[in-house]
Amino acid sequence: xxxxxxxxxxxxxxxxxxxxxxxxxxxxxxxxxxxxxxxxxxxxxxxxxxxxxxxxxxxxxxxxxxxxxxxxxxxxxxxxxxxxxxxxxxxxxxxxxxxxxxxxxxxxxxxxxxxxxxxxxxxxxxxxxxxxxxxxxxxxxxxxxxxxxxxxxxxxxxxxxxxxxxxxxxxxxxxxxxxxxxxxxxxxxxxxxxxxxxxxxxxxxxxxxxxxxxxxxxxxxxxxxxxxxxxxxxxxxxxxxxxxxx
Amino acid sequence: xxxxxxxxxxxxxxxxxxxxxxxxxxxxxxxxxxxxxxxxxxxxxxxxxxxxxxxxxxxxxxxxxxxxxxxxxxxxxxxxxxxxxxxxxxxxxxxxxxxxxxxxxxxxxxxxxxxxxxxxxxxxxxxxxxxxxxxxxxxxxxxxxxxxxxxxxxxxxxxxxxxxxxxxxxxxxxxxxxxxxxxxxxxxxxxxxxxxxxxxxxxxxxxxxxxxxxxxxxxxxxxxxxxxxxxxxxxxxxxxxxxxxxxxxx
Amino acid sequence: xxxxxxxxxxxxxxxxxxxxxxxxxxxxxxxxxxxxxxxxxxxxxxxxxxxxxxxxxxxxxxxxxxxxxxxxxxxxxxxxxxxxxxxxxxxxxxxxxxxxxxxxxxxxxxxxxxxxxxxxxxxxxxxxxxxxxxxxxxxxxxxxxxxxxxxxxxxxxxxxxxxxxxxxxxxxxxxxxxxxxxxxxxxxxxxxxxxxxxxxxxxxxxxxxxxxxxxxxxxxxxxxxxxxxxxxxxxxxxxxxxxxxxxxxxxxxxxxxxxxxxxxxxxxxxxxxxxxxxxxxxxx
Numbered sequence: 130x131x132x133x134x135x136x137x138x139x140x141x142x143x144x145x146x147x148x149x150x151x152x153x154x155x156x157x158x159x160x161x162x163x164x165x166x167x168x169x170x171x172x173x174x175x176x177x178x179x180x181x182x183x184x185x186x187x188x189x190x191x192x193x194x195x196x197x198x199x200x201x202x203x204x205x206x207x208x209x210x211x212x213x214x215x216x217x218x219x220x221x222x223x224x225x226x227x228x229x230x231x232x233x234x235x236x237x238x239x240x241x242x243x244x245x246x247x248x249x250x251x252x253x254x255x256x257x258x259x260x261x262x263x264x265x266x267x268x269x270x271x272x273x274x275x276x277x278x279x280x281x282x283x284x285x286x287x288x289x290x291x292x293x294x295x296x297x298x299x300x301x302x303x304x305x306x307x308x309x310x311x312x313x314x315x316x317x318x319x320x321x322x323x324x325x326x327x328x329x330x331x332x333x334x335x336x337x338x339x340x341x342x343x344x345x346x347x348x349x350x351x352x353x354x355x356x357x358x359x360x361x362x363x364x365x366x367x368x369x370x371x372x373x374x375x
Numbered sequence: 376x377x378x379x380x381x382x383x384x385x386x387x388x389x390x391x392x393x394x395x396x397x398x399x400x401x402x403x404x405x406x407x408x409x410x411x412x413x414x415x416x417x418x419x420x421x422x423x424x425x426x427x428x429x430x431x432x433x434x435x436x437x438x439x440x441x442x443x444x445x446x447x448x449x450x451x452x453x454x455x456x457x458x459x460x461x462x463x464x465x466x467x468x469x470x471x472x473x474x475x476x477x478x479x480x481x482x483x484x485x486x487x488x489x490x491x492x493x494x495x496x497x498x499x500x501x502x503x504x505x506x507x508x509x510x511x512x513x514x515x516x517x518x519x520x521x522x523x524x525x526x527x528x529x530x531x532x533x534x535x536x537x538x539x540x541x542x543x544x545x546x547x548x549x550x551x552x553x554x555x556x557x558x559x560x561x562x563x564x565x566x567x568x569x570x571x572x573x574x575x576x577x578x579x580x581x582x583x584x585x586x587x588x589x590x591x592x593x594x595x596x597x598x599x600x601x602x603x604x605x606x607x608x609x610x611x612x613x614x615x616x617x618x619x620x621x622x623x624x625x
Numbered sequence: 626x627x628x629x630x631x632x633x634x635x636x637x638x639x640x641x642x643x644x645x646x647x648x649x650x651x652x653x654x655x656x657x658x659x660x661x662x663x664x665x666x667x668x669x670x671x672x673x674x675x676x677x678x679x680x681x682x683x684x685x686x687x688x689x690x691x692x693x694x695x696x697x698x699x700x701x702x703x704x705x706x707x708x709x710x711x712x713x714x715x716x717x718x719x720x721x722x723x724x725x726x727x728x729x730x731x732x733x734x735x736x737x738x739x740x741x742x743x744x745x746x747x748x749x750x751x752x753x754x755x756x757x758x759x760x761x762x763x764x765x766x767x768x769x770x771x772x773x774x775x776x777x778x779x780x781x782x783x784x785x786x787x788x789x790x791x792x793x794x795x796x797x798x799x800x801x802x803x804x805x806x807x808x809x810x811x812x813x814x815x816x817x818x819x820x821x822x823x824x825x826x827x828x829x830x831x832x833x834x835x836x837x838x839x840x841x842x843x844x845x846x847x848x849x850x851x852x853x854x855x856x857x858x859x860x861x862x863x864x865x866x867x868x869x870x871x872x873x874x875x876x877x878x879x880x881x882x883x884x885x886x887x888x889x890x891x892x893x894x895x896x897x898x899x900x901x902x903x904x905x906x907x908x909x
Binding site: 282 | 695696697715716717718719720721723725727729731732733742745746747748
Binding site for chain 2: 134135136137138139140142143157158159160213216217218220221222223224225226227228229230231232233235236239240257258261262265269303306307310313314317318321329332333336344345348351352354355356359370374
């Protein structure tokens with residue numbers, strides 16, 4: 130684990146710099162020091178509130194990430210097996226991703242309810258990185274193995290199942306680890322539109338009441354949530370590369 | 376000849392047409408208050424009647440998006456390369472990059488507007504931050520996936536770290552850089568639009584803001600649709616560039 | 626066991642594909658608008674069940690030739706026919722076996738699973754005992770459960786060779802399959818190759834740098850010249866089969882090897898000599 134030490138050192142340096150900036154007030158009130166942010170968690174009532182909100186947001190993000198992964202797999206695999214459909218599917222996928230959330234946020238609240246909206250937005254944010262990573266791999270990867278399969282007379286479906294699917298596991302996990310922070314942020318955004326609970330709700334109310342340390346405290350929890358997911362998935366990706374990419 | 380072209384266009388757009396039909400069906404069936412969701416035809420008419428306004432707003436938003444996208448991606452790539460060269464830099468940058476990426480976008484705007492004011496620079500900075508993380512991760516990935524044989528080769532030939540970087544590492548990283556540009560393209564446009572919406576800077580976001588203020592849903596959705604179209608267009612262009620980079624390199 | 630050659634030829638002629646190349650021209654466009662002609666009006670006729678070896682200088686289009694026969698590329702002019710049909714027909718019918726320089730093994734599968742892959746790709750149940758025999762034949766029985774990243778280059782090449790024989794192909798295309806192997810292993814595999822070829826009657830096309838190997842294994846040795854790639858000379862080898870180490874020590878073998886090597890030198894002196902002269906003129 131020798132690569133961990135420099136990362137921890139780096140993270141420590143980052144935190145020290147942040148604390149210094151916050152204490153000195155160099156960037157103004159918007160960047161409080163870490164101790165100020167930490168002070169938010171002193172009261173047990175506040176802690177309870179934050180933990181509950183964290184649980185809600187984290188579970189929405191988890192569901193969103195899973196749904197996003199499923200959607201991405203579906204879109205990429207269909208496009209790979211039926212290449213005639215690929216341009217249309219690709220265009221649709223990018224369109225869905227491209228629609229501004231601020232426009233249809235209210236629509237979603239009405240359609241799916243305030244509790245499901247974070248999941249929907251999280252899914253929409255997270256499926257795209259996975260789809261891009263997978264489709265890049267399916268389009269450009271495993272070239273020599275494809276030629277071998279062609280000479281051996283394998284049907285497109287068989288080539289896909291036996292060569293492409295296993296070969297795309299590393300790319301899938303690569304996309305997944307990029308998508309994890311996106312899922313968290315999408316969930317938070319969805320909560321912003323009117324969910325009853327969650328870190329996004331805390332952020333909005335903190336913004337409205339100009340309680341900056343509280344806003345950062347909620348943001349810090351978002352960040353920790355994303356980081357945890359990101360590191361877990363990065364480790365999974367590393368293992369997949371060893372197993373599937375030789 | 377003409378039918379060939381039509382078939383080509385259809386093969387790209389059937390998905391979108393399907394989605395628009397769904398939208399229309401949704402509006403009819405659910406009976407939304409028009410303020411929440413107008414029907415597609417009204418939106419298209421709104422775009423058509425004032426298309427010059429929308430085009431110029433789109434131009435402004437796209438300019439900001441492209442500037443931030445390129446800056447962010449290059450910054451991410453540069454940091455990934457420095458991280459590859461120096462493990463301490465990697466140690467410092469990776470957590471910072473991740474943290475910046477994980478902070479909710481909605482708090483970035485108030486934060487940076489206090490720092491930089493409500494101007495174009497702030498919007499570009501925000502879009503740069505949005506595009507920077509995928510580039511950093513993907514380019515680092517590409518550098519990390521270098522087969523050991525290539526690196527060994529460089530070492531045996533006594534190549535300096537810089538030479539190895541330019542001749543072996545960068546060619547490995549470049550396809551990933553362009554993949555990350557394609558990935559971040561849409562988000563850059565949308566980020567620019569949201570930033571304009573929250574700050575009143577000129578562009579599609581401002582059009583949306585004004586239309587919302589006037590409770591003119593068709594025009595608001597028109598701005599959003601044009602933004603989506605611009606995001607997709609940028610994404611497609613990035614995809615073309617990525618494909619031609621792949622062709623050149625293989 | 627010296628079967629009369631015509632009877633043996635008849636027996637072999639029942640299996641094995643006929644390969645006909647006529648007037649093949651293939652060009653490649655490089656960057657900056659340059660065009661290189663890999664093959665020019667290339668023609669070759671391969672009788673069913675025969676073993677043809679191709680030797681030639683680097684860059685003479687040998688690998689391009691193999692790719693054209695395998696149906697992976699299309700010629701700009703001319704025709705490639707396997708049993709009278711375009712290569713795609715033989716490919717779809719799973720009648721081709723290949724061992725190319727890029728072994729294209731699947732890194733997540735074991736040696737055994739990689740050799741079984743052609744069955745899976747053809748949608749057939751894998752013939753376990755056949756796979757085991759093939760794995761043992763190339764000397765990897767102990768490594769049957771290992772994965773490609775754990776094997777050396779030579780071992781991976783051996784897996785590729787075993788895999789090429791899995792479906793008992795009518796046509797076998799081999800591109801320097803023994804290149805990464807040491808001499809002892811190479812000799813052992815040459816003998817195995819002969820045995821397999823005799824029993825299967827597969828039409829075999831082998832590209833090799835080793836003139837010895839070509840003369841030992843093949844019925845016919847084709848010497849190619851480069852730029853553009855074309856047939857420079859053809860030699861028929863009537864050495865009696867089976868061709869053992871004893872055969873390689875006999876006068877007939879040595880004479881044939883010398884003639885082929887001379888032809889190869891001639892073919893190379895076309896542009897090989899130019900290269901040497903160019904390099905010499907740059908020397909300080």
